[in-house]
Amino acid sequence: MEFISPTEFAKEKIQAVQEFSLLAGRSISNLFRTPRYLADTIQQADLIGVGSLPIVAGAGFSIGAALALNSANTLQRFGSLSLLGQLVSLGMVRELGPVLTGLMVAGRNASGMASELGSMMVTEQIDAMRALGTDPLKKLVTPRLVSTVVMLFFLTILADLFGLLGGAAFSVLAFGINWHQYWSKAQQVLVFQDVLMGLTKPVLFGFIIAAVGCYYGMSARGGTQGVGRATTQSVVVSSLLIIVVDLFATRLLMTLFAYH
Amino acid sequence: MTAPPIAAPESIPDARRPPGPALVFENVSIAFEGRDVLDGISFQLPHGETKAIFGVAGSGKSTILKLALGLIKPDDGRIWVLGSEVTAMTEEDLFALRRRIGMVFQESALFDSLTVRENVAFRLLEEGDVTEEEVEEPVREVLSFVELEPTIDLFPSELSGGMRRRVAIARAIIAHPEVLLYDSPTGGLDPVTSTTIIELIVKQRDVSKTSALMVTHRLQDAFMMATHYFDIKTGALKELPPGQRGEVPMSFLILRDGKIIFDGDLRELANCADPYIREYIS
Numbered sequence: 001m002e003f004i005s006p007t008e009f010a011k012e013k014i015q016a017v018q019e020f021s022l023l024a025g026r027s028i029s030n031l032f033r034t035p036r037y038l039a040d041t042i043q044q045a046d047l048i049g050v051g052s053l054p055i056v057a058g059a060g061f062s063i064g065a066a067l068a069l070n071s072a073n074t075l076q077r078f079g080s081l082s083l084l085g086q087l088v089s090l091g092m093v094r095e096l097g098p099v100l101t102g103l104m105v106a107g108r109n110a111s112g113m114a115s116e117l118g119s120m121m122v123t124e125q126i127d128a129m130r131a132l133g134t135d136p137l138k139k140l141v142t143p144r145l146v147s148t149v150v151m152l153f154f155l156t157i158l159a160d161l162f163g164l165l166g167g168a169a170f171s172v173l174a175f176g177i178n179w180h181q182y183w184s185k186a187q188q189v190l191v192f193q194d195v196l197m198g199l200t201k202p203v204l205f206g207f208i209i210a211a212v213g214c215y216y217g218m219s220a221r222g223g224t225q226g227v228g229r230a231t232t233q234s235v236v237v238s239s240l241l242i243i244v245v246d247l248f249a250t251r252l253l254m255t256l257f258a259y260h
Numbered sequence: 261m262t263a264p265p266i267a268a269p270e271s272i273p274d275a276r277r278p279p280g281p282a283l284v285f286e287n288v289s290i291a292f293e294g295r296d297v298l299d300g301i302s303f304q305l306p307h308g309e310t311k312a313i314f315g316v317a318g319s320g321k322s323t324i325l326k327l328a329l330g331l332i333k334p335d336d337g338r339i340w341v342l343g344s345e346v347t348a349m350t351e352e353d354l355f356a357l358r359r360r361i362g363m364v365f366q367e368s369a370l371f372d373s374l375t376v377r378e379n380v381a382f383r384l385l386e387e388g389d390v391t392e393e394e395v396e397e398p399v400r401e402v403l404s405f406v407e408l409e410p411t412i413d414l415f416p417s418e419l420s421g422g423m424r425r426r427v428a429i430a431r432a433i434i435a436h437p438e439v440l441l442y443d444s445p446t447g448g449l450d451p452v453t454s455t456t457i458i459e460l461i462v463k464q465r466d467v468s469k470t471s472a473l474m475v476t477h478r479l480q481d482a483f484m485m486a487t488h489y490f491d492i493k494t495g496a497l498k499e500l501p502p503g504q505r506g507e508v509p510m511s512f513l514i515l516r517d518g519k520i521i522f523d524g525d526l527r528e529l530a531n532c533a534d535p536y537i538r539e540y541i542s
Contacts, residue, residue, distance in 0.1 A: 035386075119372075120371075123367065123369060123372070124365050124366075124367060124369035125369050125370075125371055125372070127326075127331055127365070127369065128363070128365055128369035128370075128371070129371075130329075130331060130355075130358065131329055131331065131358055131361070131363040131365075132358070132359075132382055132383045132386065132431075133355045133356070133358040133359035133383065133386065133387065134355070134382075134386045135351075135352075135355055139386075
């Protein structure tokens, strides 16, 4: 294993942050420049949105059900089982729905973007695109960024819904809670700030997933091994960033929305 | 240098050509990981000429092409292509200039998820507000030029190495570029396929009068280009008579240790006394 000096290591990391910021900045500014690749954006939206639907629905249902099962155990001790709908609803909409969907889509799509763009990079297809007078950031990165942000927003809504359904199914079947009671409690507890917080996070997470996936893809070097490394790193970094950003976003949004 | 004994229309009328050479390198230097790959090189490519670049592996041949396209920036020096200073342009401005240049990459670099038709039509579809139906005719025309029309619906992975290289040439020339850059167009190909590719390059040089830089390891390819011309009447390569050999717009450039050690035409190369060059061409 090759050792590098701490100065070199720091330089490399700072350069990586700089390159990531430039890629993210230019991808956003490309939204206001022509040409706009609408067909590519729709194709990516289909791949990310429709393609991720089954896993997001399945994961949402399971986590909602598991949340209901775990919470029921505690609530039963205090004789407050009727609050189960409220607990699942708040947990799913404010926290688990966005984070879970973000992590699922990061695993599926950040890796997909990194491997696809990475393969194009190491086979000179990205250089060929630049040589043909096309900006790869406009053609490849911006459509992925837009479609991930938009589709993650809707996928999170679906994950929340399936989570609530999972919670409802187990509340009714395992604990005999009334179906209507569950849903009315789940609905009553939610305030506008909860929904706003739950739907602000997927916008941030969508940006993280696409920007990190594309960044690692566009920086892939060293053949198939380099593509493999880029793919792994994209999943690790985007997942970690989602969790860390979730913490800060929760704190910030709670302050902004005046939570008590 | 006199024109070859062919009569063909020029793709770019002289009036439209920017003044001066098609390409100029002035004291260009670049280093990778502390190693000087190009060390203050200067040369010019006149309009309509093809310049073959030689050198051992790692001598910076492909780097010259990438520098000319602005895909990478030199550490020092200036580069002009078609009158524009590439080294002073932003990436955004370079996209417009690159549309006037064609490049054939070493490994073809075809878009593997697109068909031959989509690969060849890529530039036309990107450049203007045209439909796929409107580009069908030029795509078929250029594929017929490289004799690959039947492969139009195939994917690059379904083609042989030589066919991929010809599709890459078709993709590079479809928009009638003013400068062509070939990166080892015959590298790794069998002699018969190599000759087919060289025929295409000579055809492009003599029919369209396109200025070109060609990186190659194969001296015999460059010699063939310097001793043959494309005869439009017969549609084939013809050898120049012994007295006229080298009288085509063709020159040679040899790199060694980051420096240019030779830049001249066939006659100058044949008469060169430098022992390294003598050994190189023997």
